[in-house]
Amino acid sequence: MKFKRVLLKISGEALMGDKAYGISPEVVKFLSQEIQALHNLKIELALVIGAGNIFRGVAGAASGMDRSTADSMGMLGTVMNSLAVQDGLESLGIPTKVMSAITMLNVCETYERLKAIVHLERKRVVIFAAGTGNPYFTTDTAAVLRALEIKADVIMKATRVDGVYDRDPEQDPNAVRYHTLSYSTVLRDDLKIMDAAGISLGRDNNLPIFVFDMTKPGNIVKAVMGEDVGTLISN
Numbered sequence: 001m002k003f004k005r006v007l008l009k010i011s012g013e014a015l016m017g018d019k020a021y022g023i024s025p026e027v028v029k030f031l032s033q034e035i036q037a038l039h040n041l042k043i044e045l046a047l048v049i050g051a052g053n054i055f056r057g058v059a060g061a062a063s064g065m066d067r068s069t070a071d072s073m074g075m076l077g078t079v080m081n082s083l084a085v086q087d088g089l090e091s092l093g094i095p096t097k098v099m100s101a102i103t104m105l106n107v108c109e110t111y112e113r114l115k116a117i118v119h120l121e122r123k124r125v126v127i128f129a130a131g132t133g134n135p136y137f138t139t140d141t142a143a144v145l146r147a148l149e150i151k152a153d154v155i156m157k158a159t160r161v162d163g164v165y166d167r168d169p170e171q172d173p174n175a176v177r178y179h180t181l182s183y184s185t186v187l188r189d190d191l192k193i194m195d196a197a198g199i200s201l202g203r204d205n206n207l208p209i210f211v212f213d214m215t216k217p218g219n220i221v222k223a224v225m226g227e228d229v230g231t232l233i234s235n
Contacts, residue, residue: 034218034221211233
């Protein structure tokens with residue numbers, strides 16, 4: 001296998017399925033089954049899940065809400081999503097721990113780097129919730145930060161598109177997929193893969209990011225096995 005310890009970044013919107021908002025039980029079931037395939041391969045897996053299906057801090061701030069308050073609401077939304085995915089994984093017999101950057105002991109563990117690594121070594125899936133615990137940081141940046149802290153081999157960025165294209169493939173059928181990209185190109189061309197802070201942090205610490213389509217069954221395993229099912233971003 002190409003990667004042994006992986007951080008999987010999933011957008012909150014991915015959990016909506018065909019719904020306008022909220023959490024789709026069908027999507028959670030599908031995602032849990034895909035993760036089960038990785039778990040069976042003894043991959044050490046961590047997850048970061050966004051909250052765009054529940055509340056987006058930037059949108060709240062744009063509506064006149066204080067940005068710190070809006071981001072705090074978004075961080076709580078990630079905890080809800082994390083608990084939903086934990087429930088899906090536990091129903092398949094996969095031991096899972098939710099670790100929150102915001103202390104809420106009656107709900108989940110408080111994030112501690114060394115404890116998270118122990119969970120991974122014991123083949124528990126770890127879901128990092130509540131972002132970084134600070135406003136003004138997206139879950140993209142939180143994913144890069146946590147991946148570095150646990151010494152992950154790669155970030156797997158799950159999307160609805162099979163990689164990064166030179167144009168929007170949903171609008172232009174002649175769009176060309178990049179097989180590889182440099183961090184510098186992503187930042188220079190302002191490619192909307194992750195926010196600039198997350199991309200810069202990954203570049204500065206030489207952490208590869210692999211962008212792939214999570215909606216196709218088996219793609220997560222193929223990505224971890226090193227198959228060409230997306231775009232690899234590295235230095």
